Amino acid sequence: GKLYYEISGEGHPLVLLHAGITNLRMWDEQVEEFSKQYQVICYDARTFGKSTSEAVEFSNRQDLLDLLNHLNIGRANILGISRGGTIAIDFTLEFPSKVSSLIMVASNPSGFNYDEPEAEKAYSAREEEVSEQRDINTMADLDVEMWVDGPGQQLGRANKNVRQKVRAMTLEHYQDYFAAFPATEPTSLPLKPPASERLTSITVPTLIITGNLDFSYFAAAAEVMARDIPNAKHVIISDVAHMVNMEKPEEFNKVVLEFLSQFK
Secondary structure (H helix, E strand, O other): OEOOEEEEOOOOEEEEEOOOOOOHHHHHHHHHHHOOOOEEEEEOOOOOOOOEOOOOEEOHHHHHHHHHHHOOOOOEEEEEEOHHHHHHHHHHHHOHHHEEEEEEEOOOOOOOOOOOOHHHHHHHHHHHHHHHHOOHHHHHHHHHHHHHHOOOOOOOOOOHHHHHHHHHHHHHHHHHHHHHOOOOOOEEOOOOOOHHHOHHHOOOOEEEEEEOOOOHHHHHHHHHHHHHOOOOEEEEEOOOOOOHHHHOHHHHHHHHHHHHHHHO
């Protein structure tokens, strides 16, 4: 595989890991602000954006480690949203000496189980159905409905520009992925034991951010992480769903920078 990355600014490294329906472009408004104080590293995870992979087994955690080593970075603040957050917490557990602080946004630890309400399960069922059909336009529309507007919210609730940007990224991903892997797909290797069984062993400063319009699954995961990770802080941002940083960039940036300022 080949990882595409971008670096902006100077200072202690801050790595941004994108969500599973986007690429590093989702962080545009964070890079502009964070790079005033930190060396910001954004990269497209394997098979996303401009990063590529063969149909092999791989470790997202090892990919991140290889990137940091390639850049001669000893320790970094690690910030991940959604799928990127799960990778971030797994990485923190597997390679704790590489992490200065951990920020989890609208995410969950690997292995986390939660019985979702029936109305929210219906979204997952629809997602699985259209995915099996490889109907990429419907998949992209559903992603925007689920993750940008939020479950149970009025269609089109979120900012038009955010909806359009996320749809463009997710549609591009599906087009590229299905073209690259018509049959055999890459397989990511899970962390064993999963993070959900090891939360108390995380020792780095940890911030958890959620949106109050997101799936209840992530609120439940945040509650468990805030309880079990020593001295973790949980911040809820109102009137946003899953794409917290894109819907309210100014408030999100302020929360993150205030948290990081404690460790300069």
